[in-house]
Amino acid sequence: MKQTILVTGASSGFGLLIANRLHENGYHVIGTSRNPDKYKDKLPFKLLALDIADDHSIVSFARQLFSQIDHLDVLINNAGYLVRGLAEETSVELGKQQFETNFWGTIKLTNELLPYFRKQKQGKIITIGSILGLIGLPNVAYYSASKHALEGYFKSLRFELKQFNIKVSMVEPMGFKTNIGENAVTSHGEINDYDIFRQKVAVFTKKEFDNAAGPEPVINTVLKIVDEEDPKFNAPVGKGSSLILTLQRFAYSIFENSILKRVNGAL
Template sequence: MKQTILVTGASSGFGLLIATKLHENGFHVIGTSRYPEKHQSLLPFKLLSLDIADDNSIQSFPTRLFNKISQLDVLINNAGVYLSGLAEETTIDQGRQQLETNFWGTVKLTNELLPYFRKQRFGKIITVGSIMGLLSFPNAAYYSASKHALEGYFKSLRFELNEFNIKVCMVEPMAFKTNIITSSVTAERKIDGYDSYRKKIESFAKDLFDKAPEPTPVINTVVALVKDKNPKFNHPVGKGAGIILALQHFSYKTFENSVLNQINKNV
């Protein structure tokens, strides 16, 4: 019997690539999108409507999902948004919305589906986070905060679901070529004192994503986790991820200087 896999945010970016690859591997894939009617005709898997920033959409989703399927084997939390901007230039309302979508939206959907997983006493929850859930860079304070929050939540959940044979893990990609920048939200305010630094940061970010590799390693990691019967929790993906994380933990000054040097190269 085919495993049934739910992939949120499956109409673009990582979600589209993950859902397509899993479909090609013979899994029964259900994707979600805020506007499924815009994308369904181009996709080989079924799309359901879901907005993880809308409580009504989340609360009604399990009923709509289980009208289509009888069993859910894997939940892949992928939907989210990227808010870029210097911390002081980002309004509190923008920051709150970032957490509402990336953190609370993911948590609320997961909690809506947990009773089904517990009842069947098996399943897997894979959440696509970010390397910025394990460390932080400038110009993404609230995005990083939302991803750090997911790490903490799912670390606890992993313990709590162990007795139900429900596996929980995170994937933390570094920079890869997706639509994350073109679909991002930016800080609303501009403070004169940051003008010079902002230009450096924007140049650094553009250079980073212009040179970013294709996201194949991320997709392959998620597919491997779907197939793994007992996956570990953390899965950083990307060239140099291990070195960067080690530097942050064991030589923070070296890590900090490395980031500052990269930014200043883009003057």
């Protein structure tokens, strides 16, 4: 019996790539999008409407989903977006919107589906986090905070769900080529004291996106977790991820100076 896998945010970015690969590998894939009609007949898997920032949408989606399937093996939490901007220049309101989707939306959807997983006494929850959920970089404070929050929440949840044979994993990609930068929301507040630093960060960020690797390693990591009987909780992905995490934990001043050197040398 083929596994049924739900991938949120499956109309673009990592979600689309992961859903396509799972479909090619013979899994029964269901994706979500805020505007599924826009992609009608363009994708090889079924796409259902879901806005994870809307409570009503989450509830109605779960009802629709389980009117069409009787078993869900894997939930892949992928839907989200990037708020970009220096911390002090980003409004709290914009920060709240970031959390409403990236954190609260992910949690609310997961909680809506947990009764079905518990009833099955089986399942996997794989959440696409970010290396920025484990470290911090300039210009992405709220995005990083939302990903850190997901790490903390699912670290606790994994213990509570183990009794139901529900496995919980986080995938933490470094910077890879997707459309996350194109779809980012950028803050518009400008404080003169940050003018030079803001320009340097903008150039640094563009270079990072331009030189980013293709997303294949992330897709492969997700598929590996899907196939594993007892996957690990953390799955950092990307060249240098282990070194970066080690430096931040055990040699923070080296990590900090390395980042600032790269930012200051961007112009």
